[in-house]
Amino acid sequence: MSRRKRDIEAEARVRGDSMEVFSALANDTRLAILFALAEAEQELDGPVSFSDLYKRVDIDDSGRFNYHLKTLTEHIVARSESGYELRYAGRLIYRAIKAGFYAGEQTLPPTPVDSTCVMCGANLVARYDDSRLAIECHECADLYYLVTLPPGALVDRTPDEVLRAADQHVRSDITLVSHGVCPYCSGTMTATRDRVSDSPTGNVYIHHFCVQCDQRIISTTVGELFLSHPAVVAFFFEHGVNLFDKPCWEIEFCVTDEFTSVSSDDPLQLTFEYALAGDVIRVSLDDELETVDVSVTTESAT
Ligand SMILES: [Zn+2]
Numbered sequence: 001m002s003r004r005k006r007d008i009e010a011e012a013r014v015r016g017d018s019m020e021v022f023s024a025l026a027n028d029t030r031l032a033i034l035f036a037l038a039e040a041e042q043e044l045d046g047p048v049s050f051s052d053l054y055k056r057v058d059i060d061d062s063g064r065f066n067y068h069l070k071t072l073t074e075h076i077v078a079r080s081e082s083g084y085e086l087r088y089a090g091r092l093i094y095r096a097i098k099a100g101f102y103a104g105e106q107t108l109p110p111t112p113v114d115s116t117c118v119m120c121g122a123n124l125v126a127r128y129d130d131s132r133l134a135i136e137c138h139e140c141a142d143l144y145y146l147v148t149l150p151p152g153a154l155v156d157r158t159p160d161e162v163l164r165a166a167d168q169h170v171r172s173d174i175t176l177v178s179h180g181v182c183p184y185c186s187g188t189m190t191a192t193r194d195r196v197s198d199s200p201t202g203n204v205y206i207h208h209f210c211v212q213c214d215q216r217i218i219s220t221t222v223g224e225l226f227l228s229h230p231a232v233v234a235f236f237f238e239h240g241v242n243l244f245d246k247p248c249w250e251i252e253f254c255v256t257d258e259f260t261s262v263s264s265d266d267p268l269q270l271t272f273e274y275a276l277a278g279d280v281i282r283v284s285l286d287d288e289l290e291t292v293d294v295s296v297t298t299e300s301a302t
Pocket residue numbers: 117118119120121122137138139140141
């Protein structure tokens with residue numbers, strides 16, 4: 001059997017399983033069972049018995065209750081001798097519902113925030129809609145940063161607190177993708193580079209593709225890859241700058257291309273260079289984004 005045919009058959013199996021999961025949940029009683037199991041999990045240390053679960057769900061007919069529970073046991077609920085508990089997929093679906101993934105109710109109109117543009121110093125403006133947080137500088141570039149952010153990030157937070165949460169989210173995503181791990185499914189990510197000569201935020205973008213979850217793409221600048229690079233973090237810290245103290249869109253090496261360059265096209269080599277208090281750090285990455293060289297020199301010695 002060809003690889004293409006195997007891929008199509010595997011995809012069809014996944015879709016078939018997913019149809020079963022979604023049709024199993026398209027029912028009030030089964031959703032009530034999902035919620036009852038999730039809530040019981042927070043109270044009990046282990047599975048919940050049939051009789052306890054029956055009491056927790058508002059249904060009078062134990063035969064119908066049993067039928068609905070059985071419908072869920074293939075993919076969403078695990079049954080053992082000690083009772084019932086959610087499978088991993090069931091927990092994920094419950095959390096997605098609780099986090100408001102399907103509600104789409106959270107929005108934020110354009111709001112000035114306590115964060116400044118590294119290019120012009122103007123206050124940035126945040127806007128949120130359809131699970132995306134846009135950070136804009138209305139002075140020098142309309143779109144400054146675009147972050148995919150679950151709606152739960154906006155609950156009980158001020159716009160500035162939302163931005164702090166978004167910063168942590170972005171940093172975590174960058175760390176994962178730069179190590180080849182998909183933030184959504186933990187599948188393998190591969191990277192390609194794209195030179196964009198007229199981009200205001202970097203002349204090389206790295207596009208990270210997930211081979212598992214339908215080629216989910218995340219793009220980073222070369223500078224963003226250095227946000228958690230040990231040599232860069234240590235260099236700044238030793239010079240009195242904690243790179244974790246301000247959001248990544250306020251760190252100039254992340255949002256401009258001034259500090260990163262293509263030092264070789266074939267094979268590709270990218271170099272980061274930054275000077276602080278007379279010292280200069282240089283870090284070179286190869287085409288696999290692996291560090292090939294780190295040096296710190298004083299400017300007088302260069
Ligand atoms: Zn600006």
